[in-house]
Amino acid sequence: MRPAGLPLSPTSSLPPLRSLPTLAGKQLFSALDNLHELYCPVSLSRAIKSQLEHGKVHDLPVQQVDSGYVSETEDDIDSEGALDALRADDFERSYAIRWLTTLIARAEELPLDDEDERERVVDKASYVLASFTKAVDEDEEEDPGLTRDFSFMLTPSDASEKINIDVRLHDGPHTSTDHTDVGLQSWGASIVFSDLLCASPARFELAQSALGSSPRIIELGAGTGLVSLVLDKALLHLGISDATLIATDYHPAVLDNLKSNITLTRAGVKACALDWSNPIFDAPLDSSADVLVATDVVYALEHAVWLRDCATRLLGPKGVFWLMMTVRPNGRFEAVIDSVETAFQGTCPKAADGRHLTILAKENIEKRQGVGRGDESGYKLFRIGWA
Ligand SMILES: C[S@@+](CC[C@H](N)C(=O)[O-])C[C@H]1O[C@@H](n2cnc3c(N)ncnc32)[C@H](O)[C@@H]1O
Known part of the structure; x- marks a missing residue:
């Protein structure tokens, strides 16, 4: 006792x-x-x-x-x-x-x-x-993190047959000393977005007729890379056989974990450093993207503006930017709830052809039972393009 x-x-x-x-x-x-x-x-x-x-x-x-x-x-x-x-x-x-x-x-x-x-x-x-998930004692071994298996049902638009898109990836251990390594975990928005993509690829214009067979797709703030890894597998079944997929993030530990997830899944995705606050558009980011994707990347006031400016540089003339924002209505994240809408109002930077990015459509997406943290109440899905 x-x-x-x-x-x-x-x-x-x-x-x-x-x-x-x-x-x-x-x-x-x-x-x-x-x-x-x-x-x-x-x-x-x-x-x-x-x-x-x-x-x-x-x-x-x-x-x-x-x-x-x-x-x-x-x-x-x-x-x-x-x-x-x-x-x-x-x-x-x-x-x-x-x-x-x-x-x-x-x-x-x-x-x-x-x-x-x-x-x-x-x-x-x-x-x-x-x-x-941290080593409480310096002599203790590091927590190895968690391997997760995801499975999404891909429904091609011709509804010929449904195909399982299975992705195994590694969520790194979250350290209590570095509060910026949040991308070591797969967040609810990436799971819900992957599910929406697979359930209805046509809604995201993921078809050879819209994108051709070799589109360039770039993910911003990719974290563990779930969305890019799902796209890598799904596009093949949608007749898009030669896509270039680039998953970007700025955090060194997150990028290392992303690279090992790409290796684990044997995916044809490239991992690449990109910091929205100080973006460097060297290869492979020196050519424009047909599609940009980003999930749960708006959780500080400056994020939406940084993302808008990066997207203005990266998005091709006919491109579309899918941004899925997580809504956390309470506490310190409350302040960013409308920051995407605000960033795209008023003066936006212009591309070489004089056009600027704008929100073309917005949809509220419900939280799913058992997906995401308790402080998430749902998501906002933005379709952003040129005007
Ligand atoms: C909440 S996590 C979401 C990760 C992933 N998209 C998901 O939904 O699971 C936010 C991601 O944005 C990345 N991030 C934060 N600030 C960034 C910046 N300035 N430039 C690039 N990436 C950034 C983080 O490293 C992290 O991977």
Whole structure:
């Protein structure tokens, strides 16, 4: 038995998942605090250690200092041993991960007082979840990430036969130290967009009659590359045998993961660096694209304008830019909700022929059950072209 006051095991402390829709905020936070204390303990001792080093330890209550860092008794050592064993217990970790993942996915169903409280629950759960994907101890091995299998039903417009488009790719481990490596994961928008593309290629003008047999297609902010990898397989079945597909991103670790996904899938996709904030249009980006695609790439105020300017340089005279934006109506992403519409209003940069890009059509796409994070409420699909 472990001494009182220490965190409890996930299996004995977490409320059953079926009770989520009836849980009060207090119960949720208490469960999350327990998990936080168990799996994210480094912060307390590091914080105290750092304050000791900086001579600020007297600001802390005496009891907190004693229990966390300063005077380690035999009881403390026993407790730490028991806690280390509990932390290393694979079954308990898997149980906690499943509980947290379900909580985040079903956050909308929680009967909480307001959206701020919901956001705090999701943030706290995500924080604890992230601690499982990083090496807590420097001696520990890096988390290898996750291999995911996707399958989409391609329905060619002649409806001759339906074909499964299967893609296996690797979601890299998200590091808690680098908040810009979000492209190591496949986001809900890329999954929903891939599904829409396959369900109705004609809606996206993916036909030889529209694009010829050797179009150039460029993805912006490709992340794991799901959309490009799906296109690579799907186009062959649509009579487009010689497409050039270029998946771009700016983050070095994301680009490495993208390249290994291309190798894993044996796809004919090229990976290439492109930073929208400082774009360099060297080969292979020196020729224009017939189609641009981008999913979940608008999550800071400047993104929409940067993307518009890149698209103005990259899109060919008859080209179309499909942009699927994720709608996150609460919290810090609320501010970007209308930023795509705003970026294409007013003064837009012009191409050599004097035309500028504009939103030709916009459609709201519903969130799918079990796809995407709990803070996503749906998507906006923009068809952007020349005017
Ligand atoms: C939320 S992820 C979406 C990734 C992928 N499109 C998906 O839907 O799964 C955003 C992507 O945009 C990329 N990104 C962010 N800022 C960028 C920039 N300035 N230039 C190029 N890519 C950028 C990130 O590296 C990341 O891959």
